[in-house]
Amino acid sequence: MSESAGNWCLIESDPGVFTELIREFGCEGVQVEELWSLDAESFANLEPVHGLIFLFKWVEDNDQRGSVVKDSRLNKIFFAKQVISNACATQAILSILLNSNHPDIKLGSTLTDFKEFCSSFDPYNKGLTLSNASEIRKVHNSFARQTLFELDTSNINKDEDVFHFIGYIPIDGHLYELDGLKEGPIDLGPVTPSQNWLDIVRPIIEKRMEKYSEGEVLFNLMALVSDRQLIYQRELDKIKNSGAEGADDSQSEIIRIKSLMEYDIAKKKRYKIENIRRKHNYLPFIVELLKMLGEQGQLMPLYEKAKQRALERRQQNSKQQNKMAVDES
Known part of the structure; x- marks a missing residue:
């Protein structure tokens, strides 16, 4: 997939992708683990947890979970407004990495230089700087899934589900939600020295999950942890x-x-x-395979066989649906 200047590609929400993405940024000492449960034991097995990355289907959110930070704390918190599409995964990861202060985390030159360069910028200009950070964008785009054909996206249904990444992290005794679509970091309250910040964030995430209908799997939670x-x-x-x-x-x-x-x-x-x-x-391999099957006279028989199987499956599904309708009546 070719990369046009300034374009950011969608990447998969996967701990393996995020772990190698961080490594290729030049950052060491951390990895990403997927969480399948919000119980305390699941988190305890991953300590120390430096931050959480939450992926969810975006819906209109009018709940007031905390206050937007607009004071001098913005000078200490790295927060970038999201000014480009498709970069929110990397933006959520960087929101945690660039706000972490743990001896295990070694940012490396690329992220350190980026953080220092835009440290005095406001959130919008931090986001603008990220959108033009060619080294970070290059690594991000290298994890885009290869597609067989370039698709015309001009007619994509605007009603399709939109997914978004945000980060949760404790900074200087407070828990923050870092969402590039907001005006600033969301202060979710204090974390005392005797408290584990994960005990505070779990019910907040649980409440967000309750917005979705039962049976919908429209969110994903990952933890940024020490290697x-x-x-x-x-x-x-x-x-x-x-x-x-x-x-x-x-x-x-x-x-x-x-x-x-x-x-x-x-x-x-x-x-x-x-x-x-x-x-x-895989496109060159697929094209050569199709050419070889065509030359050997096997392509059309395979096509007809596949078409027949598809027809049989549709007929079988139709029979099952009709049977269920009769049983329910």
């Missing part, structure tokens, strides 16, 4: 430094941690393979 390899290695070092390596319970714990390390390594290898497939252009 699991760093965490596991620290746990191993702690056991080693305690001098308890020989104890039976310590041996069991070492085996458990090493198993988790191996699982994480295998998962990241799978991410890499999946992303290579996402980026690969």
Whole structure:
């Protein structure tokens, strides 16, 4: 897919995409994990959690969840207005990375230079700077799914579902919602030293999810967490430094941690393979395959066979629907 200057492509909401996206920005020490539940245990297994990325179907939202920050805190919080389409995934990720202050997170030169360059800008000009950040845009667009054909989007139904990414993060003792479509960061309230910010944000996200009809899966939640390899290695070092390596319970714990390390390594290898497939252009292969089947006289028989199967499936579905209608009556 060619990249026109200034264009940002849609990318998939996937922890493997986001983890490699962050790596290709040059940032180290973090990865993205998908959350399937909002229970406390799911979050505890991922600590430390630096921020949450929430994807949802955009609907008109008149609920007042907090106050828009308009005071001097804007000088310390990185917040960029969304001034371009399709970039909200990267914008939500950067909202967390550029507001994080944790020793595990190493931003790298690309993100550090970007943050320093626009640190004194207002939210709109921060968004404008991001839209023109060619290195960040290039990495973002490299994760666009390859399509077989360029489609004319001028007649796309404007009533189709629109999805949007936002971020949640604690900054200087307050919980914030960072949504580029808002006028500024949303202050969701204080987080005291004795509180875990995740206990405060969970009911807020749950309330947003309740807006959707039962059975609709129109949202996705991911956590930006410290690289699991760093965490596991620290746990191993702690056991080693305690001098308890020989104890039976310590041996069991070492085996458990090493198993988790191996699982994480295998998962990241799978991410890499999946992303290579996402980026690969299969069109030349498909064209050559179709040409070869045509030359061998197999293309039309396969087409007719596929058409017949499609017809049979439609007839079967029609029979099942008619049966259900009779049963309900």
